[in-house]
Amino acid sequence: MLKHLRKAGLTALLLLGLAGCGEVSRGAPTIPPETVHVHEYTQTVIPPSCTEDGYTLHQCACGDSYTDQQIPMTGHSYTPVQWEANCLEGEGIRYTCACGDSYLEQTSPPLGHQYAVEEVVEPEGEARGYTLHRCVRCDNSYRDSFTWSPEAFADFFEDAVFVGDSITYKMIYHNAKYKSLGNATILARGGVSLTTLVDKDSSYKLYYRGKISELEDIMTKCGGKKLFVLLGVNDVPWLGVEKTIQKLDTLVNNVLEKNPDVEIYLQSCTPIYLKREKGNLTNARLDEYNVLLKEYALEKGYHYIDIATPMKNEENALRAEYCLDQSIHVNDAGCAVWINEIKSYLYEENLYEQSK
Numbered sequence: 288m289l290k291h292l293r294k295a296g297l298t299a300l301l302l303l304g305l306a307g308c309g310e311v312s313r314g315a316p317t318i319p320p321e322t323v324h325v326h327e328y329t330q331t332v333i334p335p336s337c338t339e340d341g342y343t344l345h346q347c348a349c350g351d352s353y354t355d356q357q358i359p360m361t362g363h364s365y366t367p368v369q370w371e372a373n374c375l376e377g378e379g380i381r382y383t384c385a386c387g388d389s390y391l392e393q394t395s396p397p398l399g400h401q402y403a404v405e406e407v408v409e410p411e412g413e414a415r416g417y418t419l420h421r422c423v424r425c426d427n428s429y430r431d432s433f434t435w436s437p438e439a440f441a442d443f444f445e446d447a448v449f450v451g452d453s454i455t456y457k458m459i460y461h462n463a464k465y466k467s468l469g470n471a472t473i474l475a476r477g478g479v480s481l482t483t484l485v486d487k488d489s490s491y492k493l494y495y496r497g498k499i500s501e502l503e504d505i506m507t508k509c510g511g512k513k514l515f516v517l518l519g520v521n522d523v524p525w526l527g528v529e530k531t532i533q534k535l536d537t538l539v540n541n542v543l544e545k546n547p548d549v550e551i552y553l554q555s556c557t558p559i560y561l562k563r564e565k566g567n568l569t570n571a572r573l574d575e576y577n578v579l580l581k582e583y584a585l586e587k588g589y590h591y592i593d594i595a596t597p598m599k600n601e602e603n604a605l606r607a608e609y610c611l612d613q614s615i616h617v618n619d620a621g622c623a624v625w626i627n628e629i630k631s632y633l634y635e636e637n638l639y640e641q642s643k
């Protein structure tokens with residue numbers, strides 16, 4: 288068609304040329320009229336479903352289409368079946384439609400999962416160990432009681448300093464035995480408190496290389512870059528929680544003034560043995576302090592590690608199996624839980640990876 292038109296045009300030009308200026312050509316061809324398309328529809332009947340109307344679809348090869356002859360949706364048609372209870376659903380009647388839709392009318396509550404310990408996986412290298420619990424009915428499972436091998440993250444503590452009282456003192460022996468804090472510097476002395484460490488008149492300070500020293504000076508001398516603090520149990524009974532936080536703030540500020548690039552890790556106070564609770568020294572009081580300590584850490588941008596919770600029993604006191612002396616001190620098993628919590632924190636906050 289196009290070819291034909293071009294040819295016709297060319298002929299017309301030739302004729303015009305031949306005719307010369309001023310003369311009208313008489314030989315121009317006529318363009319044929321366009322052919323008119325008439326739709327030819329095929330019909331398809333779309334049957335109704337439970338939730339959608341049916342209809343007839345008319346389609347032409349050109350793409351044009353329309354629908355008509357609507358047939359209303361049928362709605363679900365349920366068949367009732369007696370339903371046995373499982374972990375997530377109670378006993379009752381289940382109504383099921385052929386389309387797959389179903390619902391349950393429960394006449395008893397779900398059974399709930401019934402977990403049994405399937406496996407205790409020991410930690411290996413930097414991979415944590417765990418206890419695997421599996422439901423005896425439905426195969427659902429979860430992991431908890433995470434543990435770390437002594438060597439996990441040990442080099443993270445190369446430039447770490449632990450400071451504390453007699454509770455932390457136990458950590459010196461624990462780490463000498465298990466090396467789970469690597470070459471960390473552990474500064475501990477029975478009876479020191481936030482009060483004695485910040486009070487300029489007090490001589491009850493920490494020893495570093497045989498010399499009584501202020502914490503901020505020790506941090507400078509040993510080149511510590513991470514400070515882990517576990518203090519408060521010797522202050523809270525006498526000072527109350529708010530004033531104890533103020534003393535802690537002074538201690539941390541003293542350290543940061545001389546050592547501005549030190550990262551601060553505040554550990555919660557550990558619980559005490561139930562029979563040791565007396566007067567103002569109670570687990571409830573220490574909990575109160577820990578709540579405030581966490582708020583303080585958050586506000587200042589310091590780390591807060593809850594080492595207390597996994598050491599507690601149902602009575603909110605130090606578990607007997609973690610207690611050294613039916614008092615406030617933890618034994619090796621308690622130290623292991625303590626270090627596990629620190630390592631879990633490092634893992635969860637991705638701090639070990641960042642430190643490499």
Ligand SMILES: [Zn+2]
Binds near residue numbers: 324326327349350
């Ligand atoms: Zn058409």
Ligand SMILES: [Zn+2]
Binds near residue numbers: 337363385
């Ligand atoms: Zn249905």
Ligand SMILES: [Zn+2]
Binds near residue numbers: 423
């Ligand atoms: Zn289950």
